[in-house]
Amino acid sequence: MKKIGIIFIAFFAFGLLGRAQELRCNISISSTKIQGANRNIFRTMQADLYEFMNNRKWTDHVYSMEERIECNIFIQLDEQISSDEFKGSMTVQLRRPVFNSSYETTLLNIRDKDFQARYVEFQPLEFNETSNQNNLTSLMAYYAYILIGMDYDSFSPEGGTEYFQKAQQLVNNSQNAREPGWKAFESERNRYWLVENLLNRSYAPFRQCIYRYHRMGLDQMSDRVEEGRMEMAESLKLIQRVFRMRPSLYILQIFFDAKADEMVNVFSGSYPDEKNRILAILNEVDPSNGSKYEKIKTDNTFNLQTP
Template sequence: MRNIFFSLFFYIGFVGFAQELNCNLVVNARQTGNDNQTIFKTLEKQLTEFVNNTKWTNRTVAPQERIDCSMIITITEYSGESFQGTIQVQSSRPVFGSSFTTPVYNFNDRDFSFRYLEFQNLIFNPSQYESNLISVLTFHIYIMLGLDAETFATKGGETFFKQAQTILNYSQQENYKGWKLEDGLQSRFALIDNLLSPTFSAYREVMYRYHRLGLDIMSENPKKGKEEIASSLKLFDAMNSRRPNSFLLRTFFDAKSDEIEQIFTDGPNVNIASVKETLQNVAPMHSSKWANIKF
């Protein structure tokens, strides 16, 4: 498990402390029909270095504590310096006492357009707009940092979510999609608005209890861990009754549905009748997986 008491570490090849992310970033331009152009390879290399070599927090982080994540940028069309596409962002964290990792964040951002000139400097300013390319990437980086922190401490991601909100606020000055209320219920605006809203506070409580009090104790006490996971998922009932089929619920189960199915179809028996009912009510889009939970 990533040690919550971050230790001082000098990483050969870098000056200072290791950065927070271990990100596999891919730029896929096959849909453009010109995926061999050097500009896409340059973009991929520059973004990989930008994401992995930037210090995103004031924490001291050892290499083994870095967050494993991926960003897959799919370019669908481009003209000159203008690019249009999507970005799929995923992150995970290790489970204490095991060799397993658990998915934490899974978001397919379909409103991703930006301007890019080959070899341009990529600079992040926490309080000032630089470009939509930088804004979108850093917004998702701070969401990843926030959600990862939420799995270790109650509301541990607040500072990171506030930074994501700051990025959203100053990015609204441009006419790119995803930053405003009118951009829909599955936008960056909707995501950070929901994460910081008291209406959806149960989501953040589930993130902590599911991971820290559930998954992380399963190596020592599998039954107790499963019972805590089931209990935490029940918290979604009240949230779903207030806001049925909310965006946060969909993002949670997009990341977790396979894992939940596996947890409750293996290991020690626990009372699953009520949790199956909850799962059917709050995440009916995954009903085929819930049907596989038999005991």
């Protein structure tokens, strides 16, 4: 019986090792701008945030190690407000693999300028989904749900709604928080507006674009390049619809921050007529990157990495 018990425990442990949480999130913290501080606290903070993001269960789904969502969070600490409170910025990046290729596409590349949080070394990080008791964990959880939601949206139509709603609940919980980034009146490009834009039905074509661009477009290009590229081109008409409703939307900036270089790469291999149609859309909806998009005209190479 003892031997059977040991075997059972071994199989149980193997089963646990075969499962994984949702995120494979790399955390980096830079504190070079803060002089005279104990550097150990920043190493401990980085380790604690890594554990919080990667070891917490964010969904009800079962993931394998290979299915975990690849993301990076870089925190730049600029100022130490008090012994345990810090201020700076936070860059959040999300990638996902493209089907049957070695290429990873960037879904998000956001810089949140309103990072402000307390951290006490060796004190457990507490998180409550119903109230903002700790701004650091509320901030990290907010982006965990945004990352998961965007990843799910790229695989199924509006697949990330549940997680965007969870992120919106954290925004609602934080309306009385003294830290910035949560309130509508503070900025048009902050956490409040990011999730508001994503869930606003008026801007639903944006999320339709995310699915069509990635699942119907990029994921098809390993064996059907022209069909996949055509779907990507058609998906940009959805972005154009949203732009014509409200050109200054935060989610539009986020899309082009993530996708501008990739679109140059993909559409450089298009036929002349398709290039002209794409350029007309891109120059309308993202004029700030106009000089970058001109490369589509002159470059005829396409190097999406495939096996």
